[in-house]
Amino acid sequence: MSTQSLADGRYLLGSVVGTGGMAEVYRARDTRLGRDVAVKLFRSAAADGVSRGSDEARLLAGLHHPGLVRVLDMDSSSTSSGPTYLVMELIEGPDLGALLADGPLPSDAVRLAGWDVARTLAYIHQQGILHRDIKPSNILTRTTDPDSGVFGYLLTDFGIARFYDAARQTATGQTIGTAAYLSPEQARGGAIGTPTDIYSLGLVLLESLTGARAFPGTSLESAVARLHRPPEIPAALGSNWQSLLSRMTAAHPDDRPTAGAVAAEFAQWQTPEPHTEVFTTGGPHTEVL
Template sequence: MSAVPVPAAAQTHPASGDAASTGLSGRILPLPEAPEGRFLVHELLGRGATATVFRGTDLLNGRPVALKVAQGPTEKHARRIHAEAHILASLDHPAVVGFVAAGTVPPGGQWAGRPFLVEEFAYGGSLAERIRGGASGPEEVAGWAAAALSGLGHVHSRGLVHRDIKPANILLSALRRCSVRIADFGIATQASAAPEPGESSGTVHYMSPEQAAGEPLGAATDIYALGLVLLECLTGVKAYPGTPVESLVARTLRGPEIPAELGTGWVMLLTAMTAMDPAARPTAAAAHKLAARLTRALPPLRLVG
């Protein structure tokens, strides 16, 4: 491996107290083909139910990366990381977070033996962070919509369903080739696969009606969830607020309220994407065409590849 020097920022960046307490910040993780080490771990970025995410540097090229490590030593958490790495490695689209590598934490410390996934680092935060600042402009949201639908078209063409489309899993990118990156394929599955008993399936406030009912899911469930995300971006509020139970019950009774002030184009797109009947929702390709009409200048993106 021909390594590049570690950037000065990476050499001097202090780990936060929380990150330091994990025992992984500051270590260099290897790969089978790079046993001397390839990824320098920096600060903790966040924790989920089954994984912990760190910022890192790829010492091969000096680029920043995100390192996702199995949260616990349980087999379930390890399977989740292995499955996500396999899925990401099979995808190649500018609107899907890029796969870099996968490996296992070497001996030493509490993380020893746990699998890790290395992926592209997105610089712009997530839609969840943008929403906390209030509603976004329709043209900007249209750009996000077109890019995300382009990425979903690619995912769906591989026979996969993401199952957890939500603001936190759509990352913003400062790169010109695409404005968003779809991330976190931890519970992605083959389309129409029956959910396993007790298996996590999405985030309550963005679940489709069929997802809430525990039915086998197709590509339409991602379209519905993205519709709710886009509506929240435009209004600054969740379409189905309240407790998880209240939110789930509400969407089985009615569609989301889409303000007429958004304009005919947005009302048409969001109404179609959030139709109660999955068969009535557009494909990602069809929805992309509608979203493209809502923005003045759209960068060329391939729908599938």
């Protein structure tokens, strides 16, 4: 597909830079504006690809935040024989999942990741939106100067994001998302709200620090495990991380901090807290899509 073009030759597809259950993301060239972009191409076999692609584009078109990947263009094949695709800003850098394949990250890098993503979540939650699928592969990275104000970690893939009732803080209860990062309420198929995204982010940050998933195993084993025990947070990470991650992954949603509170706490950490290196066994894991 490296020679495939879209929009009558405007977008020339290059290499695949990401893949998921319903779509593949290509590096592409916008020949009209002379710039590199990312094209999310939905597979024709995905029955609801057209609907989800359109929903994602419309949702993101109304959002403006430095921690979000911008949507630049879209086309829907609902009335034509062409593919459904989104054209997005190209982020030069691996996703967080790819970085973790090489092992855990330094504590301060994880703090910066948490700070960026928490600020982005605070923004989308204020817009009445739940992401519902916070996981390493949905966090893109790029090299930045920490003092520049540019976000080095960006939240992407709003394919299953939904608006929620801000007054009741709930959305339709469905077991949807990636099993390894589901909140307990998601695993039960119960009503969910903004604390769901906080729980998932807590698991992502814990994995970034230790290099291992808190709830490994098959999708079913992983989902059920969190209903019976909290994630294990090593004391070696230090008291700051222990306290924050314990609150973010509290079993009851009401006991979790808001995204704004998480971001504020990270902002107060001037330097990474000294801690003993955490060693884990096992090789790189395969992302569950």
